[in-house]
Amino acid sequence: MTTTNGRTDGLISRFVDVPGARLHYEVRGSGPLLFVIGSPMAAAEFAPLAHAMAHDHTVVTYDPRGFADSPVEDPDGPSNPDLRADDVLAIFAALGAESADVFGSSGGAVTGLALVARHPGRVRTLVAHEPPLLEVLPDATQQRAATQDIVDTFRTDGLQAAWMKFMVNAGFDLSAFGDGPPAPHGAPVNPEQELAEGARFFVHDLAPTTQYLPDFEALRASPTRIVVGLGAESGHLLTQRTSVAVAELLGVGTTEFPGDHGGFLGAPGEFANRLREVL
Secondary structure, three states, X not given: OEEEEEOOOOOEEEEEEEOOEEEEEEEEEOOOEEEEEOOOOOHHHHHHHHHHHOOOOEEEEEOOOOOOOOOEOOOOOOOOHHHHHHHHHHHHHHHOOOOEEEEEEOHHHHHHHHHHHHOXXXXXXXXXXXXXXXXXXXXXXXXXXXXXXXHHHHHHHOHHHHHHHHHHHHOOOHHHHOOOOOEOOEOOOOHHHHHHHHHHHHHHHHHHHHOOOOOHXXXXXXXXXXXXXXXXXXXXOHHHHXXXXXXXXXXXXEEEEOOOOOHHHHOHHHHHHHHHHHO
């Protein structure tokens, strides 16, 4: 079932029911269809980029299951890139879309790679921006242990301590975050939601996403054009290493985008212009 809520600013907010969840997604603009997705980042964080792209694209953003306005039936239910890829395809179906371009950032890039491998021909161009696929690294064993340590820290010391350890391992400068790093998708409306989303991310999302191994043979054989995006200022980040490794496994180079891992947040207009060039 799909429900719709219209708004006077042209943005259309919709919901679609999928097994185990109710997905919230937003549609704005007109032109070629472009999905802009993250994980765990939700639609709100991509709104400035989506607005900038909506001048010449129909842009779809969404809240991954278990985050923001996409509730799940079981908070301890599964979460993995294959499941999220099928969720995105359900939104394709709700829109009556046979194909679309996809920009996926971070965990959303992993979702995009799963979507291309699982559903050949449905994605025209995938821009996989800094996919955090730690299993492709030479030190994957150490990275697996670091991920487990982060999860254990969440269970023993709480959300803030886990976020701090996560950001350090990812290579971020913690001084840039003032009182502490952000919650998974910005600022939840209350502490209870913040904790629930933190649990969803650290206990259920983090390891299945970072330890996911795409079907690289299927990806190389896919009719989809795959672009691996890498921030111009991401040289100090763990995702710089994963992006280069993924590009090598796909037989392509990396494509530079403005900023670092969250470049679309700091300069959405500049980032949108670069995304247009790449598409």
